[in-house]
Amino acid sequence: MSLEAFIRQLHADNNGSGPSGWEVDWDDAPFPYKLYRGLPTLPLSSDIPMTLEPQVTPVEPNLKTIGHFLWYVYGLTQVCYSLAVPTRMYRRFVPSGGGLYPNELYIYLRTEFDVPGLYHYDVAHHRLVLLREGEYDSYLARALGNRCDLSSCFGVVFVSAMVWKNAFKYNTFAYRLQGLDSGVLLGQLQEAAKRFGYTSRVHFRFLDRAVGHLLGLSGSEENVYSVIPLSAQRDIAWIDDAGGAQMQVTADELCGELPAIQHDYYVRSKTVKEFPKLTQMNEAAALDTLLSFRRLEPANRAESGLQTVYLPPVKRLSIDLAATSRARHSPESEFVLSRVTVHQLAALLQEATASFMYRNDLDGGEESAPLRLALYGCFYNVEGVPDGAYRYDATAHALRRELAGDHRLRLQQGMTLHNVNLFQVPICLHIAGDDDHLFPLLGYRGYRIQQMEAGMLLQRLLMAASALGMNGRPLLGFQAGSCDELYQMSMHGRTSLIQIPIGRCLPRGRLVGGLHS
Numbered sequence: 001m002s003l004e005a006f007i008r009q010l011h012a013d014n015n016g017s018g019p020s021g022w023e024v025d026w027d028d029a030p031f032p033y034k035l036y037r038g039l040p041t042l043p044l045s046s047d048i049p050m051t052l053e054p055q056v057t058p059v060e061p062n063l064k065t066i067g068h069f070l071w072y073v074y075g076l077t078q079v080c081y082s083l084a085v086p087t088r089m090y091r092r093f094v095p096s097g098g099g100l101y102p103n104e105l106y107i108y109l110r111t112e113f114d115v116p117g118l119y120h121y122d123v124a125h126h127r128l129v130l131l132r133e134g135e136y137d138s139y140l141a142r143a144l145g146n147r148c149d150l151s152s153c154f155g156v157v158f159v160s161a162m163v164w165k166n167a168f169k170y171n172t173f174a175y176r177l178q179g180l181d182s183g184v185l186l187g188q189l190q191e192a193a194k195r196f197g198y199t200s201r202v203h204f205r206f207l208d209r210a211v212g213h214l215l216g217l218s219g220s221e222e223n224v225y226s227v228i229p230l231s232a233q234r235d236i237a238w239i240d241d242a243g244g245a246q247m248q249v250t251a252d253e254l255c256g257e258l259p260a261i262q263h264d265y266y267v268r269s270k271t272v273k274e275f276p277k278l279t280q281m282n283e284a285a286a287l288d289t290l291l292s293f294r295r296l297e298p299a300n301r302a303e304s305g306l307q308t309v310y311l312p313p314v315k316r317l318s319i320d321l322a323a324t325s326r327a328r329h330s331p332e333s334e335f336v337l338s339r340v341t342v343h344q345l346a347a348l349l350q351e352a353t354a355s356f357m358y359r360n361d362l363d364g365g366e367e368s369a370p371l372r373l374a375l376y377g378c379f380y381n382v383e384g385v386p387d388g389a390y391r392y393d394a395t396a397h398a399l400r401r402e403l404a405g406d407h408r409l410r411l412q413q414g415m416t417l418h419n420v421n422l423f424q425v426p427i428c429l430h431i432a433g434d435d436d437h438l439f440p441l442l443g444y445r446g447y448r449i450q451q452m453e454a455g456m457l458l459q460r461l462l463m464a465a466s467a468l469g470m471n472g473r474p475l476l477g478f479q480a481g482s483c484d485e486l487y488q489m490s491m492h493g494r495t496s497l498i499q500i501p502i503g504r505c506l507p508r509g510r511l512v513g514g515l516h517s
Helices: 003-012 063-074 137-143 164-194 208-215 252-254 276-285 323-328 342-355 408-413 443-468 480-486
Strands: 041-043 078-082 088-091 103-109 117-122 127-133 156-164 224-231 307-310 358-360 364-368 373-379 387-395 398-404 426-436 494-503 509-513
Touching: 003 164, 003 276, 003 443, 003 480, 063 103, 063 164, 063 323, 103 164, 103 224, 127 208, 137 252, 156 164, 156 208, 164 224, 164 276, 164 323, 164 443, 208 224, 208 252, 224 443, 276 443, 323 443, 342 373, 342 443, 373 398, 373 443, 373 480, 373 494, 387 480, 398 480, 398 494, 408 480, 426 443, 426 480, 443 494, 480 494
Parallel strands: none
Antiparallel strands: 041 127, 078 088, 078 509, 103 117, 103 156, 117 127, 156 224, 307 398, 358 364, 373 387, 373 426, 387 398, 426 494
């Protein structure tokens, strides 16, 4: 099977159950976190602030505040005991496919810190583990294609994905989940950075082997998906293609500048299986040079005289990220149908899309909303909105109706795992993207980027829903083709990427304890 056919199959596989005959060895499951052994550590403050409003002035980036920041991004926040299934699970503020959390966080702290260098965020112990001490500004700047002035930054965060941490359950379908999970984590990171007054920029394009070499990662086991410089300066001048091609280097040249490091770590599993197709995908998506890149431009989408429902003007939501994150969870059978007002729907859609504006290395240095994704939804029992299937036009703050009527039965029949009763859900959203998965412009890396951006928008939707007293359940177990037909996406060259039912719900039958002082 070609890699392009593999991507198509990933999108068509709507249950994530793995190939025929695949059995999950739960007794040999890995930890949902990576544990380095025998390395120096820096403990982080557990005196976590319980409110997190946007800061007018940046919080001083020291070891204490960075610990708070990392905890809100990806720390262990709750221990849960389910009454239905007597198991204990450790949760974080972000959702994850199967609750497996395949990502890891690394951070480069620059010279203003006592011990500058590369660290791993040890989630289990809320501490930093020193992987490589020293100053690596020049190395990192060149690994990013000289498109970031690191002298204006206090640190750089790396989001990686470990293959085995969810492939042990989902086999090759884990590749799709790793992209989405990385995106959800990025969305939470960006929102947390705003609360601390930090500016950030997401780099999707970098020299993979050079970054992995710097962190001491094995490409067959773990791959960096994004690099995010952080600055306490409001008006940092992000650089695009500074220096031109003559200053660019290859991954081999950079790797030759530093000795290789290999550290001992523990994941609990006695047998870690290999997944050749995932290794091939990560190798095909890797970049060895950053010489040429054509900035992505939005495609022209023709309108077709659709009926329009203009949403009322609403103010941006004032979100306490701490309280909203604590309230957020992923319901299943707990949804209860209740009436939603048009003002609540307007606030949900506006907040999610407005907060999705961010800086990245695909669209330039300015903060903007990427136009590579679109938001569709089926609405039922929403006051002021006739039942039907719509596309949200963020520019006009309006709903463009694709098909009138109550489509809950069609959506329910399209579910492959009936863990959610969609008849109890007034809002069922679908994030859509280009049906070529950005392959013509970005190669195999395009699919990974598309999944990450979908995850980033997903997290904004979940946070906005939580702030409005509702919750959402991310779902991949649905028939994308049926949804594409419902919204007539083919005429726009799009396809459904993820389904999110949103509504009010009853408390879940579980015991929950917070993991903070």
